[in-house]
Each structure stands twice: as structure tokens, then as C-alpha cells.
Amino acid sequence: DQQVKQNSPSLSVQEGRISILNCDYTNSMFDYFLWYKKYPAEGPTFLISISSIKDKNEDGRFTVFLNKSAKHLSLHIVPSQPGDSAVYFCAASEGGTSYGKLTFGQGTILTVHP
């Protein structure tokens, strides 16, 4: 039972354009969402997060949007750069004593072409 789903295995974007990565979840107990970026042969690195009490969080070129009613979140990267090419994982955690235990999506491979 995949509670966090990233339905696009890959995304290809031109440098300077917007990249939009999507993520859907089914568990209504999730209340904290994160995006991680992973390069080959390295561990994932934290990118940006959002609490369920917000619908948007911005950090430089990265913005995460949360639509709780649709159980959907998205990561926008503007403008996209070749160095953004990586695998992006969406993750979620429940409240209470579950903080820190993350459920991940399958990942989306982003390729940014020069």
C-alpha cells in the first residue's frame, strides 16, 4: 500500500524554465511534508518542507504547495538549472510520536537540459 505516490518517474525541462514535481498521498494523518534531492551514489539531502497548517512555503528558487483537500503537493523550481538534475523524493510524516519517521514516494528523475 503506497501511501505516498509520485506518479511521474521522470521529467525533462529546459534550463531557465519551471520544473513542477508532483506528489499525492492517501494517509490523512500525514501533517508534515518534505522534499529531498538525491544525486547518484549519495544520500538524500533535505530541500524544503511544509507543515499541514500552511499551503505554501518558499525558499529561494524552490516553492512547495500543499492542497490538503486533494491530498496533493507539488515542488516548483524556478528557474531550473542543470545542477538541479537529480532524483527528487517526496516524503511525509504523521503527527504525535511519529515525527522523524518518514514515508517516501518512488521518486522522480529530473533532467534539466542546458
Next chain:
Amino acid sequence: DVKVTQSSRYLVKRTGEKVFLECVQDMDHENMFWYRQDPGLGLRLIYFSYDVKMKEKGDIPEGYSVSREKKERFSLILESASTNQTSMYLCASSLYLGSPNTEAFFGQGTRLTVV
């Protein structure tokens, strides 16, 4: 900077061997985790620990065990390695359970091949 260090980047083991994967973190984090990453499946939680000598099963614990004798160290043990345990193994740590807005910090990963 938080540092999570896994003892090996690459390992090749034979079927039936007992395998130990070691992880150390230097930020005094209460929580530590072991995930495996497989193509198309994302990261799946094997085991986690929220305190010394405490452990809880994740989503795919079968064939694995863990040990946490010291706060900074969390070991994953493959009791009898099998080829379907060939994978990328990722250790992570985070602040104490219940703290809001907590992200997990990952090690560099161990690519294990079982032949």
C-alpha cells in the same frame, strides 16, 4: 553540520553470509533509521530506533535485525544475506520524536551486492 557516516560505500557479500552495516551520527539525535532504496520503489523503512536499546519495525523488517547499544551508533544486520537484499542502504538520524518540523539527515549510502 550534521554528519551521518556509514562505514562502507560498497560491499559485496555471498549468499548466506551474516552482514553488518554500521552507521554513526555526531549530532546527539535520538532517532535513527535504516532505509533501503530500490528503483521504482523509493525509500522503504526497514527499522528505526528512538532511544538506546529501543527499536521498532518499519515496513519491510523481514530478514533484518538492528542493534543500538550507544546513542550515536545504529547497526543493521542481515542475518543470512540473500540476493533479493541487493540494494542501496541508507541510514538517517533526526531529533527526538515529537519535535515538529524535523527533517531526517542521511548518510551517503551503502551499495550492497549479494552474490
